[in-house]
Amino acid sequence: MKPIDMIATDINCEDLGLSRLCLMENAGKSLSDEVAKLSTFTFSKPVKIAIFTGSGGNGGDGFVAARHLLNRGFEVDIFMLADFNNIKSSDAKTNALILKNMSPCFSRLAIHYIEDANDLNYTEIAKSNSFSEYIIIDAILGTGIKGKLRNKIKKTIEIINNSNALKIAVDIPSGMDSETGEIHDMAIKPNYTITFHKIKSGVKKAGEDFVGGIITSDIGIPIEAEIFVGKGDLQRLKKRDENSHKGNNGKILIVGGNGDYVGAPSIAGLSALSVGVDLVYIYTSRVNVSVIKSYSPDFIVKSHEGEYLTLSALDDILAIADNVDAVLLGPGAGLMNETGKLFNILVSKIKKPIVLDADALKSVDLNLIKNREDIIITPHLNEFKSFFSNIIEDTSILDKNLDNLSYMEIHDKIAIFQEITKNIKGTVVLKGKYDLIFNKNNLRINKTGNPGMTVGGTGDSLGGVALALLSQGLNTYDAGALATYINGKAGDFAQDKYGNGFRASTLSEFLGKIIVDI
Ligand SMILES: NC(=O)C1=CN([C@@H]2O[C@H](COP(=O)(O)OP(=O)(O)OC[C@H]3O[C@@H](n4cnc5c(N)ncnc54)[C@H](O)[C@@H]3O)[C@@H](O)[C@H]2O)[C@H](O)CC1
Numbered sequence: 442m443k444p445i446d447m448i449a450t451d452i453n454c455e456d457l458g459l460s461r462l463c464l465m466e467n468a469g470k471s472l473s474d475e476v477a478k479l480s481t482f483t484f485s486k487p488v489k490i491a492i493f494t495g496s497g498g499n500g501g502d503g504f505v506a507a508r509h510l511l512n513r514g515f516e517v518d519i520f521m522l523a524d525f526n527n528i529k530s531s532d533a534k535t536n537a538l539i540l541k542n543m544s545p546c547f548s549r550l551a552i553h554y555i556e557d558a559n560d561l562n563y564t565e566i567a568k569s570n571s572f573s574e575y576i577i578i579d580a581i582l583g584t585g586i587k588g589k590l591r592n593k594i595k596k597t598i599e600i601i602n603n604s605n606a607l608k609i610a611v612d613i614p615s616g617m618d619s620e621t622g623e624i625h626d627m628a629i630k631p632n633y634t635i636t637f638h639k640i641k642s643g644v645k646k647a648g649e650d651f652v653g654g655i656i657t658s659d660i661g662i663p664i665e666a667e668i669f670v671g672k673g674d675l676q677r678l679k680k681r682d683e684n685s686h687k688g689n690n691g692k693i694l695i696v697g698g699n700g701d702y703v704g705a706p707s708i709a710g711l712s713a714l715s716v717g718v719d720l721v722y723i724y725t726s727r728v729n730v731s732v733i734k735s736y737s738p739d740f741i742v743k744s745h746e747g748e749y750l751t752l753s754a755l756d757d758i759l760a761i762a763d764n765v766d767a768v769l770l771g772p773g774a775g776l777m778n779e780t781g782k783l784f785n786i787l788v789s790k791i792k793k794p795i796v797l798d799a800d801a802l803k804s805v806d807l808n809l810i811k812n813r814e815d816i817i818i819t820p821h822l823n824e825f826k827s828f829f830s831n832i833i834e835d836t837s838i839l840d841k842n843l844d845n846l847s848y849m850e851i852h853d854k855i856a857i858f859q860e861i862t863k864n865i866k867g868t869v870v871l872k873g874k875y876d877l878i879f880n881k882n883n884l885r886i887n888k889t890g891n892p893g894m895t896v897g898g899t900g901d902s903l904g905g906v907a908l909a910l911l912s913q914g915l916n917t918y919d920a921g922a923l924a925t926y927i928n929g930k931a932g933d934f935a936q937d938k939y940g941n942g943f944r945a946s947t948l949s950e951f952l953g954k955i956i957v958d959i
């Protein structure tokens with residue numbers, strides 16, 4: 442797993458009622474079990490355990506493991522690089538305080554705060570010249586490592602690497618980039634790495650010389666915590682750079698609207714603005730301009746003569762597309778033949794990430810987009826069937842909703858959908874009671890939203906949110922999944938406030954709140 446997927450999954454466990462404190466307890470317990478096993482293979486007599494802890498969840502795993510190792514009869518020395526007041530992870534702090542509360546201490550535990558790494562030089566560890574005395578557990582840094590190592594950690598890593606003790610890294614060798622496996626400064630060179638739930642991509646890429654033997658322990662995370670989109674996925678959003686300037690946080694183009702459907706592009710634009718894009722261009726037919734402008738002074742509205750979009754708009758649209766980060770084609774565009782032709786040409790010529798929604802889905806030829814990874818299509822079930830019509834044989838099982846199916850039937854149904862969606866390289870967001878997000882062999886399910894969202898236009902809002910996230914650098918899979926979660930959550934807030942009478946244009950009132958809560 443990529444670390445960001447692990448971080449999102451950890452947080453999403455809470456949506457299932459599974460606390461991270463519980464995960465940490467399981468992580469520390471399994472760490473203790475594996476260390477005890479290794480100690481019997483490696484040592485003839487009971488050894489001492491030295492646990493080095495950092496300020497985050499990785500350190501928390503170390504504090505939990507200490508408690509379990511004591512009960513196995515080990516003598517445990519904890520060397521805290523961050524003392525109690527500097528522990529940032531609340532779950533880690535809880536577990537550090539448990540150890541602190543074991544006072545007066547009858548257990549064979551000693552806790553040392555390492556003010557200056559040189560203090561370590563005078564410990565038995567630094568002097569130990571064989572496996573015989575110590576196992577060292579590296580619980581300093583895990584998936585939360587960012588940037589250059591601070592000096593105290595670097596010095597500590599050096600001392601640990603120079604000792605002859607058996608070295609065990611928790612989750613990831615401290616100092617290693619958890620995604621790429623690169624070592625920018627330096628890292629613990631462990632004999633073993635004990636990782637939780639699934640091996641992190643960095644550990645897998647680094648190779649045996651840098652991570653030692655890999656042991657993966659299960660800590661009770663259900664597969665649904667990986668599949669269901671939740672608030673943990675908000676961690677995928679790019680943190681806004683303080684000194685970014687206008688346009689850095691996304692420029693988008695929405696092509697849609699015709700004489701009858703003016704609201705759709707505006708709703709998409711309003712929702713995109715409220716998840717924080719900087720510039721919204723809307724290209725539409727001339728009759729709509731004043732109405733769309735009336736929705737928001739932030740819209741830059743361009744148009745051409747006529748009641749609906751025709752090929753004469755092509756060059757203007759391509760010119761704007763050159764200046765934006767992502768393009769949404771379709772909302773309220775209508776089904777005129779020439780509009781369809783225009784969309785097919787736009788899809789062939791625009792090399793930016795594209796969201797294909799609504800009426801564009803009904804006219805764009807699948808073969809034009811099937812090999813592009815940078816496309817999201819956002820059909821509801823009927824649009825899905827017509828878009829993939831020449832691939833789908835039997836549509837009956839597609840209609841059954843997941844609630845009434847056994848787990849075998851759910852697997853069968855998803856397998857049928859994936860047989861269909863694998864025909865395009867991009868992301869398919871199949872809107873419904875549960876939004877199903879497909880990308881290659883991957884699946885996410887979004888459970889936010891409510892029946893109040895059947896009101897017209899909520900799909901336009903979703904398209905606008907997905908477009909905004911694409912323009913801010915998310916890949917189509919993360920953008921598609923997160924857009925369904927954010928849009929549905931806004932619908933839930935709207936229903937709380939307005940009952941089922943809320944309108945799609947109301948969603949933008951709530952979208953920003955969900956983002957800012959990160
Ligand atoms: N399902 C699981 O895999 C579980 C994993 N757990 C453990 O939690 C860590 C992730 O915890 P997190 O708090 O996000 O980050 P870390 O503990 O890895 O470290 C962050 C901590 O360290 C400081 N820091 C970051 N970069 C640096 C640096 N370059 N130099 C110095 N200090 C740095 C930062 O301030 C943070 O405070 C995961 O790896 C697992 O071990 C959970 O136990 C539950 C389940």
Ligand SMILES: [K+]
Binds near residue numbers: 580610611615
């Ligand atoms: K570690």
